[in-house]
Amino acid sequence: MKTSHFLRFAAPSMGMMLALLALPLLMTFFLSVRNCTVEMEVVKVEKSSPFGTTVEMTQRARLDENGRAIQRCEFVGLQYYRSVLGIGGPAAPAAVDGPPGEAPAASGGGVRNPFLSALEFTLIYTLATTPPVLLLGLLLALGAQRLSAMVKGPFIAASLLPFIITPVVGALSIKWLFHDFGLMSHLLGQIGIQVHWMAQAWSARLLIIIYGIWHVVPFAFIVFYAGLQSVPQDSLEAARIDGANALQRLWYVTLPHLMPLIVFVTMIHIMDAYRVFEPVVVLTQGAFTATVQYLTYFVLIQENNPFKASAAAVLTILGIAVLLIPLLRRTWREQRGGH
Amino acid sequence: MIQHRARTPLLDLLIYGGLILWIVLASLPILWTLIISFRQYVDAFSSPIQWVAPFTLENYVHLWVDREFYRNFANSAIITLGVVSISLTVGCLAGYALSRYTGAIGFWLLLIALVFRALPHSTLLPSFYTLFDALGIRNTYLALIFVLVAINQPFTIWMLRSFFMNIPRELDEAALVDGCSRFQAFRRVIIPVMWPGVITTGLFSFLLAYNDFLLSSALTNADKMTMPAAIANSITAESEALLMQGVAGAVSITVPLIILVILFQRQIVSGLTQGAVKG
Numbered sequence: 132m133k134t135s136h137f138l139r140f141a142a143p144s145m146g147m148m149l150a151l152l153a154l155p156l157l158m159t160f161f162l163s164v165r166n167c168t169v170e171m172e173v174v175k176v177e178k179s180s181p182f183g184t185t186v187e188m189t190q191r192a193r194l195d196e197n198g199r200a201i202q203r204c205e206f207v208g209l210q211y212y213r214s215v216l217g218i219g220g221p222a223a224p225a226a227v228d229g230p231p232g233e234a235p236a237a238s239g240g241g242v243r244n245p246f247l248s249a250l251e252f253t254l255i256y257t258l259a260t261t262p263p264v265l266l267l268g269l270l271l272a273l274g275a276q277r278l279s280a281m282v283k284g285p286f287i288a289a290s291l292l293p294f295i296i297t298p299v300v301g302a303l304s305i306k307w308l309f310h311d312f313g314l315m316s317h318l319l320g321q322i323g324i325q326v327h328w329m330a331q332a333w334s335a336r337l338l339i340i341i342y343g344i345w346h347v348v349p350f351a352f353i354v355f356y357a358g359l360q361s362v363p364q365d366s367l368e369a370a371r372i373d374g375a376n377a378l379q380r381l382w383y384v385t386l387p388h389l390m391p392l393i394v395f396v397t398m399i400h401i402m403d404a405y406r407v408f409e410p411v412v413v414l415t416q417g418a419f420t421a422t423v424q425y426l427t428y429f430v431l432i433q434e435n436n437p438f439k440a441s442a443a444a445v446l447t448i449l450g451i452a453v454l455l456i457p458l459l460r461r462t463w464r465e466q467r468g469g470h
Numbered sequence: 471m472i473q474h475r476a477r478t479p480l481l482d483l484l485i486y487g488g489l490i491l492w493i494v495l496a497s498l499p500i501l502w503t504l505i506i507s508f509r510q511y512v513d514a515f516s517s518p519i520q521w522v523a524p525f526t527l528e529n530y531v532h533l534w535v536d537r538e539f540y541r542n543f544a545n546s547a548i549i550t551l552g553v554v555s556i557s558l559t560v561g562c563l564a565g566y567a568l569s570r571y572t573g574a575i576g577f578w579l580l581l582i583a584l585v586f587r588a589l590p591h592s593t594l595l596p597s598f599y600t601l602f603d604a605l606g607i608r609n610t611y612l613a614l615i616f617v618l619v620a621i622n623q624p625f626t627i628w629m630l631r632s633f634f635m636n637i638p639r640e641l642d643e644a645a646l647v648d649g650c651s652r653f654q655a656f657r658r659v660i661i662p663v664m665w666p667g668v669i670t671t672g673l674f675s676f677l678l679a680y681n682d683f684l685l686s687s688a689l690t691n692a693d694k695m696t697m698p699a700a701i702a703n704s705i706t707a708e709s710e711a712l713l714m715q716g717v718a719g720a721v722s723i724t725v726p727l728i729i730l731v732i733l734f735q736r737q738i739v740s741g742l743t744q745g746a747v748k749g
Contacts, residue, residue, distance in 0.1 A: 144560045
């Protein structure tokens with residue numbers, strides 16, 4: 132295909148990614164070092180009441196001829212980075228470590244560094260979910276191989292549910308299970324485990340990790356299951372003849388064959404874990420469990436500050452850059468090698 | 471032939487027990503939500519738990535009639551339909567080009583798409599917020615649709631490209647020799663054999679748009695909110711009635727997805743494994 136043809140075919144896609152991904156991304160850097168405030172003016176307001184008319188001075192936004200508030204913008208350097216990283220100045224209101232139920236905005240104080248604590252929990256979540264996802268996915272794939280063809284279809288369909296369900300809904304239904312009067316709390320209470328799940332750091336975090344595993348295991352299962360279909364049967368047979376038991380065959384034949392898929396699932400999961408968001412909003416509203424994506428969202432929506440949110444976003448982007456290096460190297464090798 | 475292996479009953483028990491346990495755990499949250507959605511609050515959340523309770527449809531009536539959830543349903547339908555159709559049109563053109571072109575620009579486009587694929591969506595929100603406010607297009611269907619399409623593009627073009635790669639180039643060449651232009655060859659010859667790939671990719675576009683919460687809750691107001699963004703109110707619901715409406719809403723959102731899995735299980739599975747096998 133000629134380059135001119137290629138460009139014509141790819142133009143709509145490239146244009147959209149340029150306008151709605153690349154440009155906004157650059158704009159984030161720009162916004163993060165600025166601040167705009169609405170220009171205020173003091174006006175006299177006459178108020179009439181049954182007790183007579185009084186004149187008061189009130190502040191209101193100054194409007195331009197179109198009726199829009201006039202904004203004054205200025206370069207503020209790294210001010211918002213400092214506030215997101217909790218360096219200097221009054222303690223930034225943080226989205227973490229507050230008692231649940233209370234608006235997270237009011238629960239600052241304890242946390243000195245909102246971004247680092249968000250990054251910390253994001254990493255805890257990633258590290259805690261990855262091994263169980265891989266292990267359970269593998270076990271399910273191995274187990275499902277033994278199912279008869281008739282059961283297999285429904286089994287796979289039911290297994291897919293946690294993965295394709297709307298994350299908000301999945302997280303909500305887990306929240307209702309672990310509600311103080313929920314089914315899970317009741318069942319666990321029967322065996323002596325009584326916990327107010329959303330009320331303290333360890334259990335709130337555990338709940339989000341449980342959601343994460345529940346949500347991603349089906350993906351690992353399906354990918355590994357597909358991989359198992361192409362394990363060379365003659366190698367397995369040869370190993371059997373040589374006297375290898377089931378565990379040895381798994382370890383020396385099946386697992387090496389699945390290795391590229393294990394790497395693939397791990398990389399995709401790490402990428403997705405880095406942006407975990409919905410369960411945090413739904414299960415705990417960020418109490419004890421803010422993640423990097425949640426922090427940006429919170430600063431933008433609750434604090435209504437796109438500039439500070441941009442600073443958090445830029446720090447988030449720097450984090451993803453580190454995560455991406457191995458993935459990009461792999462793709463580079465594969466695609467370059469392919470041509 | 472594969473020998474019939476000697477099985478120990480204990481191992482069988484472990485395996486089948488494990489599989490059944492997984493199915494129970496995988497479906498329990500949804501199943502329990504379904505059960506309590508037909509109950510009043512006092513029966514849905516009670517201590518000790520009630521296994522059997524009077525049946526009521528009032529949560530659904532409150533949600534769909536009183537709170538006009540059908541408006542959110544319509545919003546979801548408009549957004550999802552818009553995203554899927556635009557995404558596939560734009561994505562097929564680019565995916566086809568990427569599968570047939572061997573130059574450096576194609577390689578770089580794929581690499582950059584991969585970077586965007588990893589980008590947490592919230593990092594774009596402050597810019598969208600500021601930009602759309604300045605243009606006066608925040609809280610419009612079109613803005614949200616285009617944002618979702620763009621965010622979906624990297625994944626879409628990667629997936630479609632790998633499907634197009636499976637179609638032999640000889641097919642295009644034959645069409646070109648017969649006097650088709652590139653575009654005619656694409657539209658008349660390639661697309662008709664691409665339907666399985668288009669449907670699979672479309673399903674994933676559907677899921678992304680339908681399941682999105684972050685962008686639609688941030689970029690639309692109550693009147694244009696999709697279903698997931700709308701039931702988010704139940705997250706902090708202090709009111710019992712509102713909480714139960716959330717439960718009914720959760721079930722309402724899930725029903726179309728369950729139908730989707732039943733109808734398109736094979737395509738979803740093939741889509742999930744596509745990226746893995748083809749890289």
